[in-house]
Amino acid sequence: MRAALLSREVSSGLRRNITMTVAMVLTTAVSLLSVGAGLLIVRTIDDIGALYTDRLEIQVALTQDTSSNDPDCTGPICFRLRNVLESTPGVGEVRFESQQEAYTRFKELFAGQSVADVARPQSLPSTLRVQLTDQAAGPDAVRAAVANQVGVREIIDQRDVVAKLFDFLGGVRNVAFALALVQAVAAVLLISNTVQVSAFTRRTEVGVMRLVGATRWTTQLPFLVEATVAGLIGGALAGVGLLAGKFLVVDDLLGAIAQSNVIPPVQLTDVLLTSALLVPVGGVVAGLTGYVTLRLYVKV
Amino acid sequence: MIELRDVTKLYPASSRPALDKVTATVDDGEFVFLIGPSGSGKSTLLRLLLREDRPTGGTISVGGMALAGLPRRKVPKLRQRIGCVFQDFRLLANRSVAGNVAFALEVLGKRPAEIRRDVPELLALVGLEGKAERMPHELSGGEQQRVAIARASVNRPPLLLADEPTGNLDPETSRGIMALLERINRGGTTVVMATHDDTIVDAMRRRVIELHDGTVARDEARAVYGAGR
Known part of the structure; x- marks a missing residue:
């Protein structure tokens, strides 16, 4: 299939179905954003662990x-x-x-x-x-x-205090991953539905392709590329969201305690790496969903 | 060109077979009318020839390809040997006449130079020179069917299947389409046309295969639509 034809089909497909496309992109973005936030929290918990293990003391308070x-x-x-x-x-x-x-x-x-x-x-x-x-x-x-x-009044293990912080962060991480999972289900269903609608609105084109003997690949590719492009955009938006979250929320709220070395700062490189990871994940998940949908539900 | 042997098609929801041990042979270059009342199995037969569906029993071969063992990736190869037109034309409403024909060439991966060469040739074949830039809604029904025939010819297929191609057309226009199909047939293309149009069948005096309740009720050379007419 020629690139010009493919890009024309894909862009017309995405435009014709613009409301669904936007919904698909946004759901994918929110889902991936939750995944990214969860990954960053895991990373931060590890960093905090490393930061504190050597410094933790047991305090024996005297009467x-x-x-x-x-x-x-x-x-x-x-x-x-x-x-x-x-x-x-x-x-x-x-x-x-x-x-x-x-x-x-x-x-x-x-x-x-x-x-x-x-x-x-x-x-x-x-x-x-x-x-x-x-x-x-x-x-x-x-x-x-x-x-x-x-002479001993109290024994304070700093570990207990930090453990509470770990528990809290672990809870936030679990919530982020649970949200990500729910969102991911919604995103996958939306992608699947969008591919079906897209195939339906283009049934004449698909019918012509089949009748003149275009390969299965040629017939399917526009739909797969559509889904993948939406997934990539969703991943990119999620990455932008993570960066925005770091600069606008995390740095603002936690910046002061991060500077005093109580908790480690969320590193920009970590955020960038996670963001960069979300883009291909979005594309691959959307593409696979599209492929399975075409296999199961759409005769192309 | 086509060989059907004891072809049977059972649909799961129906107790009576849509086709029941149909045996027939169509030679290269023949022109065959496929007639019979609605539900007699004409459409099912065309679907089987296109490998849109598989028979429950019996064997089919088209242009030397046995359909039974045909793997899915070879199905496009089969369909490239079969041109296909329908009652409802199935044109892309947002593309011009030339665009519709070009689309079929594009999805087959033809180079732009080939497409620029082939489109005018195909439009000349069906008598639509000068209408290349028209949109489908600006055309008469007969002209739209001509576009569909041009598009069905992009692979220069040796077999043309026509499912009620004149079903939406007035008698005068229908005669024009039949003349075109006849001309294509004279060029060596085998034509199988499913139709209800007795006037056309009677006027053409070609081979008629009549289906009734999924079986071949009649198979006559140079025949008319109904024996009693």
């Missing part, structure tokens, strides 16, 4: 008495706790943070907020900050060693 009376961890209670922790397997460095140091950090962390003004050094506990060498067994070993010991 009020100990905190106030022992500003440099030389008193018997704190000193003993420190020794116990340092000899616990799986534990690396143990660092003491006094009330005053905690207060300084607190002021920095909440600078400009009213809570920073009302805080007093006495109201914050001093802590033993435990770095782990064994991320798997370490936390339990620390708990077993110092839980309920004199």
